[in-house]
Amino acid sequence: MTIGWYPGHMHKARKDITLALQQVDAVLEIVDARLPHASENPLLNQLIGSKPRIRVLNKADLADPAVSARWLSYYREQGIPAMLFEKEDSTALKSLLRRSTSSLEHKASRANRLMIVGIPNVGKSTLINLLAGRKIAKVGDEPAVTKARQEIPLGEDLVLLDTPGILWPKLEDQEAAYRLAASGAIRNTAFELGDVGLFTVQFLQERYPQAVRERYQLNPDGMTPLALLEAIGKKRGCLTKAGIDFTKAGEVVVNDLRMGKLGRVSLETPDDIPPATPAESNDPAFATQSSDAS
Ligand SMILES: Nc1nc2c(ncn2[C@@H]2O[C@H](COP(=O)(O)OP(=O)(O)OP(=O)(O)O)[C@@H](O)[C@H]2O)c(=O)[nH]1
Ligand SMILES: [Mg+2]
Structure with a gap:
């Protein structure tokens, strides 16, 4: 999405x-x-x-x-x-x-x-x-x-x-848009919480697996992000008659992240800045700060 x-x-x-x-x-x-x-x-x-x-x-x-x-x-x-x-x-x-x-x-x-x-x-x-x-x-x-x-x-x-x-x-950079959504900068009704929850779970698995172990008492090693979100949803009672409610499970993870319940988590490092495309580097809307600013 x-x-x-x-x-x-x-x-x-x-x-x-x-x-x-x-x-x-x-x-x-x-x-x-x-x-x-x-x-x-x-x-x-x-x-x-x-x-x-x-x-x-x-x-x-x-x-x-x-x-x-x-x-x-x-x-x-x-x-x-x-x-x-x-x-x-x-x-x-x-x-x-x-x-x-x-x-x-x-x-x-x-x-x-x-x-x-x-x-x-x-x-x-x-x-x-x-x-x-x-x-x-x-x-x-x-x-x-x-x-x-x-x-x-x-x-x-x-x-x-x-x-x-x-x-x-x-929001051209959709990876960045998902980070924005996870952080709370975009109203929840403007995106699918299940998708952003899945993005967050995958990110945590890659960069902060210990936070997953401590918060959810689950070992994320070897799990797919979907299986992990499902396991979190099961633990937190996010269920419908048909099975796991992924929207609710996503909301649990995203709220935990926003409230600091997963510890101190950074969603990007300077290495995650995408290289500027030629269009961006010529576009003043994408200009970085001028050197005379203090
Ligand atoms: N953890 C933490 N929360 C903060 C900090 N600063 C603000 N908040 C929280 O962030 C939320 C948003 O704060 P606001 O000051 O309303 O943000 P804003 O930028 O004015 O938001 P808009 O007016 O909607 O654009 C509130 O729940 C604040 O308590 C901070 O340094 N740390
Ligand atoms: Mg304000």
Whole structure:
């Protein structure tokens, strides 16, 4: 099944972000630390252009720390300012605030404007609330909670802009689309949970077999991914009159992954970045960050 999700409010939000960016001084681009490349939106990349920005690898508490360290070195090599973040880390919050305001000069005419952008459900509004020190932006454990841009003044000199999470019209890389779906960035009704559950089970078998043993008390060695999903479904009572309910079994695995019940799992490493096709390397929508951004 081909996965894609680009509802009308995202199209509207994209237009709104494009306009609002004209008045923005710096950008925090939030990606998911478990899948930093798949969760990087090429549309936003194009829109942000050369404005100062920091790529924030959020939900680092759910990602495999060894893999996160590899991502940080990868971005360092690429000259992309990036940092790991998780909502409980107050030291990282102070450092993020310091880094994101360091490039901003005081303006007599208006406050500086810092926009937070990223895919759905990646933690933008949570971060806004942490930066603001109060619960001002609506947060929720599902994609598309924020439907419209919101401006939050932080003292006299700074305005934070929360934005709706956006994806892009066609998810060309379907492997990446499955990672996005597994992570929670795409609404569950936009894909088949059985398919994404199967993808997740296969991934765990390959990279985190110990997590399967510990969580489900099953030995995944030598099993097909389908047999493993079936065994998990049987253990968790995901049954219909006709046999195993693969949608429910898929949901069990995907929810366990999203809630960190399988331990700290990264869904991709820098080695998983597909080589750019010639079309992509000429297309500004796929351009990586310009070197003058700090
Ligand atoms: N484990 C973990 N969960 C987080 C972190 N940051 C945010 N979350 C959770 O992620 C979910 C989504 O958070 P939001 O802040 O609403 O995400 P958003 O990017 O604003 O989402 P949209 O507005 O739908 O685009 C919530 O359940 C948060 O509690 C984090 O650092 N670690
Ligand atoms: Mg939000």
